[in-house]
Amino acid sequence: MSEITCHNIPPVKSDYEPIGNTVKVADFDVYVSIPENKSKPFKKAIIVSYDIYGFHPNLKQYCDILAKAGFLALLPDYFRGQTSESFEGGLQGIVKFLKENYPTEKNVEDTLKVIEYFRSEYGVENFGFTGFCWGGILGSVLCSIKDFDACVLIHYAPGIQPPEKFEKSQCPIAFLPAAGDVDSQPFIDAMKDKPFADKNIQNRFNDMKHGFAGSRGNLNDELIKKRVDEVFEISIKFFAENVGVKY
Secondary structure, three states: OOOOOHHHOOOOOOOOOOOOEEEEEOOEEEEEEOOOOOOOOOOEEEEEEOOOOOOOHHHHHHHHHHHHOOOEEEEEOOOOOOOHHHOOOHHHHHHHHHHHHOOHHHHHHHHHHHHHHHHHHHOOOEEEEEEEOHHHHHHHHHOOOOOEEEEEEEOOOOOOOOHHHHHHOOOOEEEEOEOOOOOOHHHHHHOOOOOOHHHOEEOOEOOOOOOOOOOOOOOOOHHHHHHHHHHHHHHHHHHHHHOOOOO
């Protein structure tokens, strides 16, 4: 289990100015970052799931960098404007609130709404998924859905699906844990017989604490910035190699 979880350390303040815009899908907002000098239709899109701090500039920056690499980047507001700072009762209170208000089934349903909307309105044909912390838990469920060609799970939370669940994965996965996060090797092993087994990767950031690339990542720190840039590079390369490829 992670030695440090997102609930007990607040998000960093950021002066990053996002370049995307927001659209309404059903009853929630989606931050949209569009590739430069491109217009509809967009064939490839990456859905990004934030950590428990919601629409933080660091996550929007990740989306903007994906867009600069040529992907339509989508950040759904699963919590409808709420963040862990709105929840009471510490970690137990957060878990209780999420289970009662935003259970996995609802989050999967919202993700499918995003897919349907952007297929219809933006012409997207192929999807990838990135999950930070709590979003990594969601990603460990969504990887079993045929709509995704690749998933990147970044310092995923302790509630990630058990290894046997990854036997149902429909796409290759990149596991990017921080120091103290759950060992990803059993997940890799569970997919050893998949046709994409050789595409799965893992890269542990042993000198980083849980949450370093998400809302708690202080990008003014030289080492953290370096590691976050590595996360960007790995994500872009992984999606470039796998989104649009069917196994």
